[in-house]
Amino acid sequence: MKIKLKLTRIIENALKDADIKADDIVISDATKPEFGDYQFNGVMKLAKILKQNPRQIATRVIEHIDTTGIIKKVEVAGPGFINIWLDNGWLSAQATAIVNDDRVGVGYFSSNQKVVIDYSGPNMAKQMHVGHLRSTIIGDTLANLLEFLGDEVIRQNHIGDWGTQFGMLIAYLEERDTDGNTQELKDLEQFYKDAKVRFDQSQEFANKAREYVVKIQSGDRHCLRLWQSFIDASLGHCEEVYSKLGVKLTRDDVRAESFYNPQLPKVIQTLEKQGLLTLSDGAKCVFLEDWDTPVIVQKGDGGYLYATTDLAGLEFRAKELKANRICYVVDARQGQHFKQVFAIAKQANMVNESVKLEHIGFGTMMDKGGKPFKTRDGGVIKLIDLLDEAVVRAKASIKERDAYSQEELDNIANVVGIGAVKYADLSINRESNYIFSWDKMLSFEGNTSLYMQYAYARIQSILRKYNQEEIKGDIIISDETEHRLALMILKFEDTLIKASIDATPHTITSYLYDVVTLFMKFYESNPILKGGIEEEIKISRLQLAKLTASVIKKSLDILGIRVVDKI
Numbered sequence: 001m002k003i004k005l006k007l008t009r010i011i012e013n014a015l016k017d018a019d020i021k022a023d024d025i026v027i028s029d030a031t032k033p034e035f036g037d038y039q040f041n042g043v044m045k046l047a048k049i050l051k052q053n054p055r056q057i058a059t060r061v062i063e064h065i066d067t068t069g070i071i072k073k074v075e076v077a078g079p080g081f082i083n084i085w086l087d088n089g090w091l092s093a094q095a096t097a098i099v100n101d102d103r104v105g106v107g108y109f110s111s112n113q114k115v116v117i118d119y120s121g122p123n124m125a126k127q128m129h130v131g132h133l134r135s136t137i138i139g140d141t142l143a144n145l146l147e148f149l150g151d152e153v154i155r156q157n158h159i160g161d162w163g164t165q166f167g168m169l170i171a172y173l174e175e176r177d178t179d180g181n182t183q184e185l186k187d188l189e190q191f192y193k194d195a196k197v198r199f200d201q202s203q204e205f206a207n208k209a210r211e212y213v214v215k216i217q218s219g220d221r222h223c224l225r226l227w228q229s230f231i232d233a234s235l236g237h238c239e240e241v242y243s244k245l246g247v248k249l250t251r252d253d254v255r256a257e258s259f260y261n262p263q264l265p266k267v268i269q270t271l272e273k274q275g276l277l278t279l280s281d282g283a284k285c286v287f288l289e290d291w292d293t294p295v296i297v298q299k300g301d302g303g304y305l306y307a308t309t310d311l312a313g314l315e316f317r318a319k320e321l322k323a324n325r326i327c328y329v330v331d332a333r334q335g336q337h338f339k340q341v342f343a344i345a346k347q348a349n350m351v352n353e354s355v356k357l358e359h360i361g362f363g364t365m366m367d368k369g370g371k372p373f374k375t376r377d378g379g380v381i382k383l384i385d386l387l388d389e390a391v392v393r394a395k396a397s398i399k400e401r402d403a404y405s406q407e408e409l410d411n412i413a414n415v416v417g418i419g420a421v422k423y424a425d426l427s428i429n430r431e432s433n434y435i436f437s438w439d440k441m442l443s444f445e446g447n448t449s450l451y452m453q454y455a456y457a458r459i460q461s462i463l464r465k466y467n468q469e470e471i472k473g474d475i476i477i478s479d480e481t482e483h484r485l486a487l488m489i490l491k492f493e494d495t496l497i498k499a500s501i502d503a504t505p506h507t508i509t510s511y512l513y514d515v516v517t518l519f520m521k522f523y524e525s526n527p528i529l530k531g532g533i534e535e536e537i538k539i540s541r542l543q544l545a546k547l548t549a550s551v552i553k554k555s556l557d558i559l560g561i562r563v564v565d566k567i
């Protein structure tokens with residue numbers, strides 16, 4: 001339900017009827033219950049323009065507000081706010097209408113777009129580490145969200161499979177005669193270290209590694225085969241992580257750096273034709289207005305750079321994939337890179353002016369001491385190890401709660417452990433750094449996945465006590481806790497739209513926290529299972545609980561987090 005849009009129309013009409021001209025009307029959520037459900041704060045701005053007393057204008061507007069249907073009451077407050085209360089009858093009808101709707105009342109975008117989401121993008125020379133967690137899960141959430149709202153989403157995994165280090169790695173692969181399938185590649189981190197030792201210790205090996213770089217680039221069959229087997233093994237590691245995380249990326253979504261190689265000379269030609277290239281110390285550069293440092297697109301020795309590949313990628317995504325919006329879910333520290341690359345792509349007409357280009361940046365995961373997250377001896381933490389540890393810890397913290405069968409316990413621990421890691425990350429404003437804490441993320445209290453999963457399971461256990469066929473009837477909103485809970489549930493669509501525009505998963509988690517907190521209050525004051533409750537009331541409460549469970553489930557679905565019927 002697009003409640004804000006409805007209220008905007010009502011205020012627009014009131015202003016028109018009151019003969020007041022105004023554009024961009026913004027309705028906001030009331031910050032406190034005593035301010036009603038929503039507020040219109042725009043009168044102050046109007047008053048300035050009209051040079052009139054804001055309270056007088058607000059009073060005039062209020063007289064023209066049509067309160068039939070959705071609105072119960074409007075009031076002028078403070079220096080000229082208009083506070084709006086919604087009608088319980090209206091809320092009841094809207095909530096009842098969506099109890100059995102599998103989209104929980106959420107519509108589709110009216111003009112759907114083709115959106116490319118570039119996320120995860122691990123480097124194939126190494127194993128995925130915690131730094132790749134954020135891109136992978138924020139990107140996946142965004143993809144789920146836009147898909148749900150009706151956009152055509154194209155997931156792109158821009159893996160780093162090209163560069164000089166691959167010469168060293170495949171030379172070592174050949175020397176070990178492993179063909180990419182053995183135990184040795186189980187730990188890519190170790191394999192890389194061992195290869196580096198060889199590289200530093202043997203001149204002959206180092207020469208071969210360098211020779212192999214040139215050979216892969218010129219398409220040598222033998223070297224390419226070795227390279228491919230190495231990439232396959234490395235991608236296999238990533239897929240193991242994706243599957244544990246429940247992230248939807250597949251091999252079909254991989255569009256690696258190497259994919260763009262054939263296009264790189266053309267990128268240089270295009271920039272040349274557009275008069276954007278400058279030769280500086282033998283390197284080809286683009287100087288942009290407002291930037292001190294140029295962007296190098298081809299080195300003196302002919303080698304191309306990260307930015308060159310991204311330019312080719314932008315052109316491909318805009319022209320071949322025909323995207324209207326292209327989102328890069330990449331570490332905030334690459335902000336300058338993306339600003340520059342976007343500016344060049346537009347200036348060179350590689351991307352049409354109307355295409356929206358967005359860097360969806362995110363901060364760093366820190367340890368308790370506020371330092372980037374590392375192992376005790378300062379090494380990188382492999383993502384797979386972190387996820388396994390999450391499941392072990394989740395198991396320890398839930399196993400005493402009930403007499404679970406082994407299978408049940410394993411399943412719940414998986415859902416809870418992985419959910420905790422994902423939720424803890426997604427619930428932070430993505431631009432901030434955050435402190436990784438096992439205790440906090442595995443808590444039953446507060447804004448955690450467990451709190452949401454537990455509420456969901458609890459509702460399921462209540463519903464199980466009834467024959468589902470018998471739960472039929474209206475949601476009747478009769479008190480403040482029901483009013484607030486139902487209204488929050490009906491805000492689902494407005495929330496998802498906001499999250500999709502800002503590309504902020506935490507908008508969804510904060511909302512979910514509000515829903516569940518309101519549900520707990522409702523459940524405390526409006527018991528369901530107690531005896532002596534009128535049938536109609538009991539059904540209404542059951543329906544509201546069922547609707548709450550649907551919102552929890554759908555929100556967690558979008559966040560890529562699973563639920564269980566029992567915790």
Ligand code: ARG
Nearest residue numbers: 118121122123158160310330
């Ligand atoms: N491989 C890069 C890294 O680990 C991320 C790639 C992001 N995508 C892109 N099109 N540049 O930093």
